[in-house]
Amino acid sequence: MARDTPPEKIELTTEWVLRLTEAQPRLLSFLLKRLGNPDHAHEVLQEVNLVICRDANKFDEGTDFMAWAFTIARYQTMAFRKRQSRDRLVFPADLAASLDRLDSEMFTNEVCRLRETALQECLVSLMPVQRKLVIQRYAESLSVKAIAGELDKSANAVSLMLHRVREKLLTCVESKLSTEPPR
Template sequence: MPPNDQTQNELFLRLFTANEPAVRAYVRRLVPTRDDAADVMQGVSLVLWRKFGELDDPNSFRKWAFGVARYETLAWLRDKSRDRLVLSDDVLQTIAHESTRDESRLSAQREALEGCLEKLPQDQRKLVLAAYAPDVGIVQVAKQSGRTVNAFYQWLHRMRVRLMECTHRVLQAEGLL
């Protein structure tokens, strides 16, 4: 592989890896389920990879990726509209526009929350994350924690409040609130 191609591939991977969670969150807001978002993201990833050479400015990768995600999501929804009831194009356009507009705020909130989660002791962090893991019942997590279901819900509520307050403090300190 010529060095230029390798450099381009490495640049794509760095940019894609850095922006993929935000693009996935954007797609997730537009489609009904996580599985649907995974399907759309496969298409988005392929289009981004194939058309990366057309991107003029690597600094605009995120904006470009959101545009690709928007069109891929709309195409996927149009294809699925034959199968079941879905939102109209006007509503989808509005949601897509608002999601793009709110992305920097949501990204800052995600980063602040991740930082606050990292501050928790490992055992507490594991339990909080387990409570929100897909296909995991709260009864199972409560048993894992050694608490009754009611006691676990109370503990989880206290942890949510703690994380919300931490996130709020971080965003306030960064001048984002």
């Protein structure tokens, strides 16, 4: 592209923004597994988001958005590793390849849908106070300290409550998935 040529204007639809927003937790998890550092994962996630938005017109509608996004994330991870190659804590490439293989086996779209459905059902089964706590912390991204202030409890008490709710949800989801009929 010539220097005086302005970049192509990108129009992102509401549907596209929602799709990208829904992909964030899975992309972050994907990056965390490969980079092992939350700061690095968030940094690369921002790069991934920029590429996804910049290349939105290259996505073939009707194909698997998450597969396309994961491919971009893989390339951005490799680029980040190359930039960070002098860092002793970079995961070796063979470990990254093993994680990619495990992801493709364990986290198909169908498996993720089943897990999401199970989690939604388990959230509904929580007591209202527990559900509100989960929503405040994870959907509204309130800090434990902020929730503690609202509930007039210590941050440690709220952390313990969250821990117990997460354990309850994990047990519930695992139970639902173990009784799920094979498809």
